[in-house]
Amino acid sequence: MRELKFRAWYNDDMRYNSNRVIFDHYAPRNAVIMQYTGLKDKNGKEVYDGDIVVSTWHWTKPHEIQLPRDYYDFSEYAMDDEMTVIGNIYENPELLSERDNDSELWKEKK
Numbered sequence: 001m002r003e004l005k006f007r008a009w010y011n012d013d014m015r016y017n018s019n020r021v022i023f024d025h026y027a028p029r030n031a032v033i034m035q036y037t038g039l040k041d042k043n044g045k046e047v048y049d050g051d052i053v054v055s056t057w058h059w060t061k062p063h064e065i066q067l068p069r070d071y072y073d074f075s076e077y078a079m080d081d082e083m084t085v086i087g088n089i090y091e092n093p094e095l096l097s098e099r100d101n102d103s104e105l106w107k108e109k110k
Contacts, residue, residue: 005036007048009090032090035067041085050089052096057082062095 006022008015010031015022027033034049041047051065087095 003036003038005046007034007036008032009034009050009088014088014091034088037065037067039083041083042081043084045085047083047085048088051085052087052089052092053083053085055083062086064089064096 004019006019008017008022008026008031010026010029015026015031017025022031022033032050037047037049039047041053047053047065049065049067052062053065054062086092089096
């Protein structure tokens with residue numbers, strides 16, 4: 001069973017804290033709450049919903065992590081030991097827009 005952890009995007013800042021603080025303090029203030037996937041990237045960084053990742057195995061261009069409705073659909077991420085978190089959709093949205101334009105910008109963020 002994966003550990004239940006959350007973070008919040010609030011006032012242009014990513015907030016990491018206990019689950020109680022996230023839900024008691026940030027959720028009522030219309031913060032965006034993101035859940036930990038239970039996975040870590042190849043550098044040991046925790047992967048959250050909304051993170052942007054690249055991989056030599058599965059995604060060669062930036063890809064947004066989205067928690068699926070069915071946890072078993074998440075197995076494709078779990079099998080990827082080359083996945084690297086390069087940002088998230090709130091602090092680094094340009095990574096996805098540049099990916100769609102086939103730019104080389106994202107390679108600088110690796």
